[in-house]
Amino acid sequence: MRFSLHGGPCGHSCCLRVENVSVTIGSDPILQNINLHVHCGEMVALIGPNGAGKSTFLKTILGQQEYDGIIAFSEPGKRSKKPRIGYVPQSPAFDPSDPLSVADLFACCMSRRPAFLGLSGSMRELVAECLERVHGEDLIDKRVGTLSGGELQRVLLALALEPLPNILILDEPLSGVDIEGMENLMDMLDEIRKTYDLSILMTTHDFSMLDRYADQVVLIDRQVLISGKPETVLNSPEFSQAFHMKGGRA
């Protein structure tokens, strides 16, 4: 199945449309008939217990997982040949011993010049500009492995925003970040989506921020159990059943 280039038939300008998406790995059905619409400028939180298929769903959106169904992207007034996805991976996947500076990480992603030769002046300026968006100018020469959870998320966010994507996908951005860092990060995401009218899809195990920031919460456990406004989903019997009875972090 390939990405469709057409927008959805929903009322709002629809940035990401997922219809009847199913994923089976071996004989194990990981996701079944997932339906989800993310509108422009909307922040959608994907929640679910461990093993619910959240990571598989993100991999599917990123084009790294075979699936059945429809995944379509569109921009209002435009048609892009291929959706540009800004992806912020889960931070612990970085090896703390890697001799990789923040500038190197940007150069590997954005520059044709080999990063091991050092950054050109113009590339260094561009990296500084990108980091400025997330108030992280002072992080440019730090080693990625020495960054705190919050700093790393800001760096990865800055990277995901260059070039400006159609949709921003974040995998557990709040894990490993302290309370103050969480608020800063969510404020920054809120500011970014308003500034750039950017759609955001994120997975999270932390529900304390959802009321304030998310427009839509989708609870999945291999299939969509319930979706809607944060207060609707967080107070639903489906939510209690999924987390309290299965021992998840509520």
Next chain:
Amino acid sequence: MSIWYAICDILPIPMLHWDFMKNALLALLLMAPLFGLMSTMIVTGRMSFFSDALGHSAFTGIAIGSIFGLAFPIWGAVGFSVMFALLFSYVRSRSNQAADTIIGVFSSTAVALGIFVATLGGGSFTKYNKYLIGDILSVTPEEIVLLALVLICVVIFWILFSNRLSLTAIHPQLASSRGIPVGLSQTLFTVAIAVVVTLSISSVGLLILNSLLVLPAASARNVSRNLKEYHLLSVLFALFAGIGGLTVSYYLGSSAGAAISLILAGIFAVTFGLRKVRG
């Protein structure tokens, strides 16, 4: 080669009076940057054990090439190693077992097959010893030319692909989201290691090869803060150990390969002690 010999003759270094030492030094000056560079990606991509397995498969390829009477068994070995690398990549991508387990399966199979083929019909294993232990002092001008060509190809490959390979080794999912074909990048690098290891093994042997493919970057990693320092230090450590090991072996009459490996191990120990200075 004559220019190199003339330069060596001008230098007031007694050990360079001998042609075999001139050849060995030139071979090491070519190998150090070659393996110093490749070492960085092998260590970052956690492929140290894999390069070792490839060395064994190269030996198997040479044994098979000899049995079938190829004029140049080394090209048979290149073909076998590339096939081995591709098969390994295929199995790794489709197995849920850990990479080191899959490498163990392939490595032991390659060694067993090599010894089986080499000793088939009561054949002697002795003639294959040079591929295992290696003797840098017996490197020929033809082998040096081959090393130079391999170095040029690797430098070009590095300039074109190192950013993509680095990102793939550091974070495959992030690389994929940036449009990098992760599977193709990994396979390309795997094949490149296979070709370089196999073409080098006949002149330097498995011992130097493995120490040069892992230890320079492992040491550089202890004290580097960015990719520039990582690559630079890895190449410098390989050069220092290569020249130092050759000199030590000349004056003490020991194996050059073992001396190079021990100096690299010493560098690792020193940098391990200094690792906190990088921050």
